[in-house]
Amino acid sequence: MTKLMLRVAPGIVRQPIIASVILETSALLNIERARIDAAQGEIVLEVSPDKCKEVKMAFERRGVDVEILEMPVSRDEGECIHCGGCVSICPTSTFRFEEWWVVMDSGKCIQCGSCVEACPQRALRLMLR
Amino acid sequence: MTAEEMPEIVEELGTAGAVREVDVVTTGTFGAMCSSGVFLNVGHSDPPIKILKAYLNKVEAYGGVAAVDLFLGATQPSEDRGIEYGGAHVIEDLVAGRRVDMEAVGAGTDCYPQVELETSLRLDDINQATMLNPRNAYQRYNAATNSSDRTVHTYMGTLLPKYGNIHYCGAGVLSPISNDPKFDYIGIGTRIFLAGAQGYVVGSGTQHNPQNNFSTLMVTGDLKRMSTRFLRASTFYKYGSSLYLGIGIPIPILNETIAQNTAVRDRDILVSIVDYGIPRRDRPTIKVVSYEDLKSGFVEINGKDIPASPLSSFHMAREVADTLKCQIERGEFLLTQAVEPLSRLGSARPMKQTKEFPKVEDVMSRDVVVVKEGIRVDEAAKVIVGGSFDHLPIISDEGMLIGIVTAWDISKAVAGGKTSKVSEIMTRRVYAARPDEPIELAARTLDIHSISALPVVDKENKVIGMVTSNDLSRLFARRR
Numbered sequence: 296m297t298k299l300m301l302r303v304a305p306g307i308v309r310q311p312i313i314a315s316v317i318l319e320t321s322a323l324l325n326i327e328r329a330r331i332d333a334a335q336g337e338i339v340l341e342v343s344p345d346k347c348k349e350v351k352m353a354f355e356r357r358g359v360d361v362e363i364l365e366m367p368v369s370r371d372e373g374e375c376i377h378c379g380g381c382v383s384i385c386p387t388s389t390f391r392f393e394e395w396w397v398v399m400d401s402g403k404c405i406q407c408g409s410c411v412e413a414c415p416q417r418a419l420r421l422m423l424r
Numbered sequence: 425m426t427a428e429e430m431p432e433i434v435e436e437l438g439t440a441g442a443v444r445e446v447d448v449v450t451t452g453t454f455g456a457m458c459s460s461g462v463f464l465n466v467g468h469s470d471p472p473i474k475i476l477k478a479y480l481n482k483v484e485a486y487g488g489v490a491a492v493d494l495f496l497g498a499t500q501p502s503e504d505r506g507i508e509y510g511g512a513h514v515i516e517d518l519v520a521g522r523r524v525d526m527e528a529v530g531a532g533t534d535c536y537p538q539v540e541l542e543t544s545l546r547l548d549d550i551n552q553a554t555m556l557n558p559r560n561a562y563q564r565y566n567a568a569t570n571s572s573d574r575t576v577h578t579y580m581g582t583l584l585p586k587y588g589n590i591h592y593c594g595a596g597v598l599s600p601i602s603n604d605p606k607f608d609y610i611g612i613g614t615r616i617f618l619a620g621a622q623g624y625v626v627g628s629g630t631q632h633n634p635q636n637n638f639s640t641l642m643v644t645g646d647l648k649r650m651s652t653r654f655l656r657a658s659t660f661y662k663y664g665s666s667l668y669l670g671i672g673i674p675i676p677i678l679n680e681t682i683a684q685n686t687a688v689r690d691r692d693i694l695v696s697i698v699d700y701g702i703p704r705r706d707r708p709t710i711k712v713v714s715y716e717d718l719k720s721g722f723v724e725i726n727g728k729d730i731p732a733s734p735l736s737s738f739h740m741a742r743e744v745a746d747t748l749k750c751q752i753e754r755g756e757f758l759l760t761q762a763v764e765p766l767s768r769l770g771s772a773r774p775m776k777q778t779k780e781f782p783k784v785e786d787v788m789s790r791d792v793v794v795v796k797e798g799i800r801v802d803e804a805a806k807v808i809v810g811g812s813f814d815h816l817p818i819i820s821d822e823g824m825l826i827g828i829v830t831a832w833d834i835s836k837a838v839a840g841g842k843t844s845k846v847s848e849i850m851t852r853r854v855y856a857a858r859p860d861e862p863i864e865l866a867a868r869t870l871d872i873h874s875i876s877a878l879p880v881v882d883k884e885n886k887v888i889g890m891v892t893s894n895d896l897s898r899l900f901a902r903r904r
Contacts (some may be wrong), residue, residue: 376454376656376668376740382721382733383589384582392721395739413582415456415658415666415735417508 296402297347298327298364299354303336307358313338316353322346327405339364339406366422367404368411374418381410381419426745427451427603427675427686434687439680442687446677448752448759449686451600452617452744455593455736456658456666458579459559459630461497462515462647465551466526468492469543474536478528479503480514480545487528491536495556498657498667510665512657515555518547519619520652553647555618559629561671563601563639564695567592567718569710569730572701573853574872577662581735583700587710587725590697590732595741596690596715600673601639603686609675610641611762617672617748618643620651622757625673625766632770639770643671654744670740672748674759690715697723703865705774784866785859787899788880788889794819797826797847804846805834815877817887818850824885828854856881857891867896 303312317324325341342350351361368389377397381390389403390410404421411419425433430449434442464485466478475487478494482503485494500511517524523544532539547553568580569590576583581591596602604610614625623645632640654670677683695718696709713723719738722729751757794817795807808816808831818827827850837849857866857878866878870893880889 376737378455378668378735378737379733380581380591380735383591383731384584384733392733395737395742397739409582412661415581415660415668416656417659 296325296341297344298339298341298367298402299347299351300362300364301336301338301340301354302360302362303331303338304358304360305334310357312354312357312359313340316350316357320346320349320353322350324350339367364422366401367406368399368401369420369422370399371416371418371420374416376416378415380413380415384409384413425449426742426749427598427688428742428745430603430683430686431597431689434683439683439687442683443677443680446683448749449603449675449677450672450745450748450752451595451603451675452598452670452672452741452746452748453561453595453600453736454654454668454670454738454740454744455595456579456660457557457560457669457671458499458664458666460515460555460557460667460669461495461511462518463489463552463554463556464494464496466492466494466545467549467551469538469541471538472536473528473530473538473541474533475528476531478526480524480526481509481517482525482527483509483511483514485511499664501665507659507662507664510657510659512665512667515647515667516652516655516657518550518553519647519650519655521546521548547648554644555623555647555650556626556642556644557629557669558642559631559640560643560669561600561629561641561673562594563599563605563634563637564596564693564715565593566695567697567713567732568700569697569725570701571699571710576700577660578700579660579663579666580700582661585701587728587730590718590723590725590730591735592695592715592718592732593734593736594695594715595736595738596693596719597688598738598741598745599693600671600675601641602688602693604673604675604682605634605637605639605685606681607634607639607766607768608682608685609678609762610673611765613760613763614673615758615760616643616645617670617674617744617751617757618645618650619655619669619671620653621645621647621649625762628766628770631772632767633772634766634768634770636772638772639766641671641766654740668737668740670744672744674748674752674757676759690719691717697725703868781862781864782899783859784857784861784863784880784891785889787863787895788857788859788891789895790889792817792879792887792890794825794887795846796821797845797850799846801834801837801842801844801846801849804829805838808834813890815879815890815892817854817879817890818846819887825854825856825879825881825887826850827852828879854879856885858882859888863891863896863899866891870896 328339485496498512570583626642629640656668877892
């Protein structure tokens, strides 16, 4: 699955944009996170790779700024000591051990932020947050 | 050989063969070692100062040792950034060669007239920087989980509610003391690898408890020779700062007993998984498991596979053992003979507390009114008005606590036109206290959940009293 980060401008926040994109593209969209206030909206959603381009263009036609989120969470490799403090607290198993190195599958991340707090080295950061 | 390679050698060659073939086994561990710190001699100023209080990057260092000797502890939080930057971070900054700002307050005496001072120091500017850690390299450490229904933040990391995860510490097969549990080699004066430098064992550490396989070491070393590769400051969320250290001890295979001990495997080293959801000293043990079980990534509790992960780095523990192995092979690290063996007896007794804290049973009201879940909302309202209290515990037919309603819940129900059974409007997730619980814990429960009363229940979950924030504030007011 591909994650898209949408930034919705103030003028169009009140329009049913997501619903209209779903109707137009018939894509299955999974909204993972949404934060909307008076000034603007920020939405992270998941879409299958084959529909990704079509959905992205449909949003852009409606004036929404769309960015493909390739790395929802990033790690400072110089800080990480491969302790594993992030491994068992992640709800989506983004982190795992390989020969006692912590490897991450950033694509699984839903940006809940648990690992950012739990990392004793402060090595993890959520992108776009 | 590293201690990870040794079990197979012994299995293949036997202990006698291992004594012939193997010279030295290197161990290693890399974990958060809170009981660590550094003695610093910052030199004399002009006019001279007898430092009473000193702050390094706003982290207080103990100044009660002569005029310009300071002790900086790893877990001391800073005045400005709190636990995000603590003593451990100052130590890492010094080792990294970064400048550290010092503010000092002096006593003002005839011989040390200076009363205030500010300066900026690098490690090179400090006369001596001697690491002296009272308790390091625990032989093994109990793993942690959490049975309660809220996330707890501990020195064992973030523990998710209802046995959501397990955290453990220690290097298992590579753990220095687990490879020499009877101290056939390790003793006072043993040269060790300490954060990249060559350090020494001062003696047994604090809380040293070899009778129960919880031995510890007090170690020392020159901070100026340490490396940030093996010394890293850390912060455990909502707990505090700590210092990750790499410690390695070489063990010469002098006899078959030592060979046998260094053949220890992860599956031979057992630890308890204890419940950090219970905020008491004696936390209940949920299960006893081996490091092999923990390192598999999952441990079964109550029929469910619970994810388990370490907080100490096995990857770095290997690097410590490998680095030490290379240093020995190159002749850069020479082994020593201990001056004295470490004590096989220790003490980790609980604190003797001479001032008793009041318990919940000392302040709770015992004439508590409870009602069964079947009664109607208006009946509950009458009970509350008649008894002039705000909280009404609801019990099952068997007498167990199953819910609670407040006067506010009832007003809300009546205002909304709901006047049916009280079981429909009650809060089912009731926080309760135990009679033998210190009131500090009950007060913390009230505070964390923003509530004002707790039913007090016995072991069968039957209500025997009620403790309210009023009871606690009355007690507090009386004490003053």
